[in-house]
Amino acid sequence: AIDPQFDSNRETEGTHRGHDVWGPVEEPEQLGIHGTHVAVDFDVCLADGACLEDCPVDVFEWVDTPGHPESEIKADPANEAQCIDCMLCVDVCPVDAIDVDAS
Ligand code: SF4
Ligand code: F3S
Ligand code: ZN
Numbered sequence: 754a755i756d757p758q759f760d761s762n763r764e765t766e767g768t769h770r771g772h773d774v775w776g777p778v779e780e781p782e783q784l785g786i787h788g789t790h791v792a793v794d795f796d797v798c799l800a801d802g803a804c805l806e807d808c809p810v811d812v813f814e815w816v817d818t819p820g821h822p823e824s825e826i827k828a829d830p831a832n833e834a835q836c837i838d839c840m841l842c843v844d845v846c847p848v849d850a851i852d853v854d855a856s
Contacts, residue, residue: 754849755794759786770831781820788830790854791842797850800824804842804851810835813842 756762759775766776766785775786784795791812793804805813805828814831818824828850830836838855 755786755792755797755852757852759792759794759852760789770829772830772833781818782822784818784821784827787827788833791830791833791836792852792854793828793830794850794852795821795827796823797848798824798827798846799848799850800826800828801847802828803845803847804828807841807845809839809841810837812836 763775763786765773766778767774769787772788777783778785786792786794795818812830812832812835813828815826816829818827836853838853840853842851843853
């Protein structure tokens with residue numbers, strides 16, 4: 754599962770499509786966490802796809818991650834600024850890869 758305290762326990766290593774990437778990153782096996790308000794642990798995501806299907810405002814988009822041991826696509830929070838804090842994605846992800854900071 755994603756560490757909900759990732760923003761204290763990790764450091765940003767760069768940005769991707771306008772959102773932060775929290776390390777450690779060692780491509781292609783270790784990809785870190787993408788996003789801050791809507792955060793997806795790419796090392797936990799196994800491409801279930803429920804988050805993309807259920808998000809009412811289409812926050813997520815697939816990105817290719819060839820060579821990652823869990824899955825070769827990931828749900829990227831490409832539009833995290835559109836999030837309305839419904840928490841559906843957090844509830845449906847079977848591996849708890851997503852954290853939404855609704856505070
Ligand atoms: Fe989409 Fe709701 Fe998840 Fe925000 S909390 S990313 S609106 S499903
Ligand atoms: Fe990945 Fe969970 Fe979405 S496994 S694709 S973050 S539902
Ligand atoms: Zn990303």
